[in-house]
Amino acid sequence: MVICGNTIMDNIIFELKDVYFSYLGKFPALCGIDIRINQGQKVSIIGANGTGKSTFLQILDGLIFADRGVLSFCGQQLNEEIFNDAKFSREFRSKVGFIFQNSDVQLFCPTVKEDIVFGPLQLGLAKGQIQKRLEKLIATLNIEELLDRSPQQLSIGEKRKVAIASTLIIDPQILILDEPTAGLDPLTTRNIIDLLIAENNSGKTIITATHDLHIVEEISDIVYVFGRGKSIVKSGLANNILNDPALLKENNLVHIHSHQHQDKVHVHPHVHLEHHV
Amino acid sequence: MKSNNFIERSIVGGLTFLKDSIFAEEVAQRGGFLQSLDVRVKIISFLLFILQALFTGSIPALLFLYALCLFLGLISRIELVFFLKRTWFFIPLFSLGIAFPAIFGPGEPLLSWQILGAKFSITHQGLQGAVVFVIRVITCVSFVVLLNITTRHFDLLKVLRIFKIPAIFIMILGMCYRYIYLFAGIIQNTYLAIKSRVGRGVQYQQGQGMVAWNIASLWDRSVGLNEEVYKAMLSRGYQGEALAWNDFKIRTKDWLWLFAVILLWIILFLN
Ligand SMILES: Nc1ncnc2c1ncn2[C@@H]1O[C@H](COP(=O)(O)OP(=O)(O)OP(=O)(O)O)[C@@H](O)[C@H]1O
Ligand SMILES: [Mg+2]
Numbered sequence: 132m133v134i135c136g137n138t139i140m141d142n143i144i145f146e147l148k149d150v151y152f153s154y155l156g157k158f159p160a161l162c163g164i165d166i167r168i169n170q171g172q173k174v175s176i177i178g179a180n181g182t183g184k185s186t187f188l189q190i191l192d193g194l195i196f197a198d199r200g201v202l203s204f205c206g207q208q209l210n211e212e213i214f215n216d217a218k219f220s221r222e223f224r225s226k227v228g229f230i231f232q233n234s235d236v237q238l239f240c241p242t243v244k245e246d247i248v249f250g251p252l253q254l255g256l257a258k259g260q261i262q263k264r265l266e267k268l269i270a271t272l273n274i275e276e277l278l279d280r281s282p283q284q285l286s287i288g289e290k291r292k293v294a295i296a297s298t299l300i301i302d303p304q305i306l307i308l309d310e311p312t313a314g315l316d317p318l319t320t321r322n323i324i325d326l327l328i329a330e331n332n333s334g335k336t337i338i339t340a341t342h343d344l345h346i347v348e349e350i351s352d353i354v355y356v357f358g359r360g361k362s363i364v365k366s367g368l369a370n371n372i373l374n375d376p377a378l379l380k381e382n383n384l385v386h387i388h389s390h391q392h393q394d395k396v397h398v399h400p401h402v403h404l405e406h407h408v
Numbered sequence: 409m410k411s412n413n414f415i416e417r418s419i420v421g422g423l424t425f426l427k428d429s430i431f432a433e434e435v436a437q438r439g440g441f442l443q444s445l446d447v448r449v450k451i452i453s454f455l456l457f458i459l460q461a462l463f464t465g466s467i468p469a470l471l472f473l474y475a476l477c478l479f480l481g482l483i484s485r486i487e488l489v490f491f492l493k494r495t496w497f498f499i500p501l502f503s504l505g506i507a508f509p510a511i512f513g514p515g516e517p518l519l520s521w522q523i524l525g526a527k528f529s530i531t532h533q534g535l536q537g538a539v540v541f542v543i544r545v546i547t548c549v550s551f552v553v554l555l556n557i558t559t560r561h562f563d564l565l566k567v568l569r570i571f572k573i574p575a576i577f578i579m580i581l582g583m584c585y586r587y588i589y590l591f592a593g594i595i596q597n598t599y600l601a602i603k604s605r606v607g608r609g610v611q612y613q614q615g616q617g618m619v620a621w622n623i624a625s626l627w628d629r630s631v632g633l634n635e636e637v638y639k640a641m642l643s644r645g646y647q648g649e650a651l652a653w654n655d656f657k658i659r660t661k662d663w664l665w666l667f668a669v670i671l672l673w674i675i676l677f678l679n
Contacts, residue, residue: 194639217647224645231643236636241565250644301644 134170134226134304134336135205142170143206144305144336145191150200152186160186162361164200168338170304173331173350175369176340178357179383184340185232187357188307191338192229225254228303232310232340234290238282243274243293246282250301261300268296271326287314295323305336312343324349344384348373356382435557440484442558447567449662453669454555460676461547467536469676470543477550484558494557495550566656 134144145168152161161183168174176184189195190202193209202209204223214220228250231237240246247268251261269275272292277285282293295311306327312320324346331337331350339350347354347369354372358364358381365378372378379385436443442450461473481491512534520529556564 189639192643194643220647221645224643229640229643231636231640233636237640239637239640241561249641249646253645253647297644 144168144170144204146201146203146206147190147197148201150190150197150202152183152190152195152197154186156198159361161190161197164362166355166363168336170336171331171334172336173352174336174338174355175347175351175353176338176355176357177342177344177347177372177382177384179359180342182357182359182382183361184357185309188229188309188338188340192227192307193223194229221254224250225301226303227305227307228298228301230294230298230306230308230311232313234287234294237294237297238290241281242278243280243282243285244278246293247297247300250297254301264300264302268300272296272322288316288319291315292319292323295326299326299330304334306330306338308337308339310341310343311339312341312346320346342384344373344379356384358382435484435486436560438485440486440558442480442484442554444661445665446656446658446662447559447563448570448656449658449666450555450559451564451567453666454551456669456673457551458548460673461544461551464676465540466679467540467543469679470540470547472676474543474547474550477547477554481550481554484554486554486557491550491553495546495553563656570656 135142145166147164147166150161150164151159153159164183164187176187178184186195190197193204193214196202196209196211204227207213214223238246240249244265247265248261251264269278272295274289274292274296277289277293282290285293291311291314298306308327311323311327315323320343327337327339327350337350339346341347341350351369353366354369355366356364356372356378364382365372365375376385445453457473457477461470464470464473478488478491482488512528512530516532517529518532518535520527522528
């Protein structure tokens with residue numbers, strides 16, 4: 132499976148060079164990001180609240196554009212003009228799928244079913260094929276009985292599943308996920324992670340932002356840690372990052388638990404990764 | 409909690425009203441006769457009924473249409489009392505404003521009396537006109553309400569699309585509809601959040617302030633949300649003209665119904 136049309140350049144899908152972004156020109160959100168993402172990689176972005184993870188992902192998806200620096204997709208520079216080209220835009224949108232942090236904004240259709248089929252309809256897929264994909268997703272995500280309801284009336288977890296379905300139905304080669312497991316129960320989290328791993332095994336590139344250290348190891352070949360300076364403070368293999376308590380503590384990713392056992396209080400740092408897996 | 413509390417009344421009351429009136433799709437999901445018709449066919453037949461009620465001056469024809477409407481309601485699993493309450497609710501408004509003065513219109517006097525030297529008489533023609541008017545209004549209102557409560561709102565919106573109303577307009581209507589619901593939820597939660605922070609008693613003055621603040625923050629949120637929603641649409645390939653999925657199907661039953669309605673229409677029209 133070749134995404135970029137040619138096989139030169141090591142299959143680099145996204146390449147960012149010294150990217151800066153600020154909201155309304157005055158609220159800095161990204162300060163000098165350099166990243167390369169290869170085809171088929173599992174990449175995760177971790178960091179405290181407000182360190183620019185969501186902003187970074189939106190830049191990757193061509194929803195907002197850098198103030199400074201260069202972002203290229205398959206060697207082609209992304210900017211506002213290129214998305215005015217309907218053909219490019221359709222190709223890009225069918226290759227790259229984005230699951231928003233806030234499912235409420237991602238679901239804007241009257242019924243769950245319409246929401247799920249929105250993407251492929253816009254991208255011009257045939258109805259028969261849409262129907263087939265829909266049925267498959269309904270089965271995997273177990274959302275049969277939600278189809279005729281309004282997305283508004285669902286629980287947070289149900290909304291998330293529908294949002295995931297509405298992106299997966301496009302069958303994108305690259306999946307960008309912003310906090311896919313926040314607010315989900317352990318079993319649903321498990322199912323979603325399994326789903327992502329299966330997608331990755333079939334060759335898809337998975338880029339995930341998360342605070343949930345439980346899931347980091349499974350969904351990353353490489354972890355990037357975003358720091359308070361809104362730039363990458365460290366990157367490396369999941370193992371190395373997760374075994375660096377000082378780094379995690381510095382970046383609000385672990386907390387100190389204090390337990391009270393009758394009259395004794397004992398305090399120890401606590402890396403959440405140790406719990407399940 | 410005091411029930412005459414300002415916030416309670418204005419926010420929670422308003423929301424309950426909104427949810428009950430606009431979002432009550434419960435009736436539309438019952439399996440009755442009208443619910444089972446194709447939405448397009450249903451809308452066309454109701455338009456025909458309403459046109460008939462507007463143009464006929466005959467009391468028997470109007471009564472027939474009204475009875476038909478109630479009958480349709482019954483076979484669509486709508487409780488008669490609920491339906492009558494919803495529809496007759498509008499009548500006093502119209503009858504006071506328009507029908508009542510009409511009974512004194514020109515014509516043969518039925519009943520006359522004098523007040524302070526001025527002579528009032530209720531005339532035959534005036535009375536007939538008023539009766540026709542009231543029945544006509546109640547018939548039209550009943551058909552509109554019946555259509556409204558037996559159809560899911562988004563199906564109505566989709567039919568507008570089929571009738572060539574521009575997509576962007578319908579999209580906006582649909583999103584408004586959806587976001588009214590979302591905002592209703594936000595306000596409800598904000599109210600709960602405030603309540604949980606300030607305790608049970610929220611004073612009147614304070615309450616007014618909060619309502620004003622709520623409206624302002626709501627506006628902010630709606631602007632922010634719009635941007636985000638737009639991004640979400642872009643991300644899934646939206647390019648200015650949204651394509652919708654409709655799976656309306658006209659079956660034999662719908663054709664039979666439409667045929668019967670047109671036949672009835674012609675018969676009533678010829679009389
Ligand atoms: N619409 C906006 N307008 C102004 N500033 C914004 C906006 N969105 C984000 N920011 C700012 O940009 C910075 C990065 O935000 P971003 O949402 O990317 O963080 P994040 O890492 O995704 O945080 P979280 O973990 O809370 O989701 C923050 O300082 C935030 O205040
Ligand atoms: Mg975020």
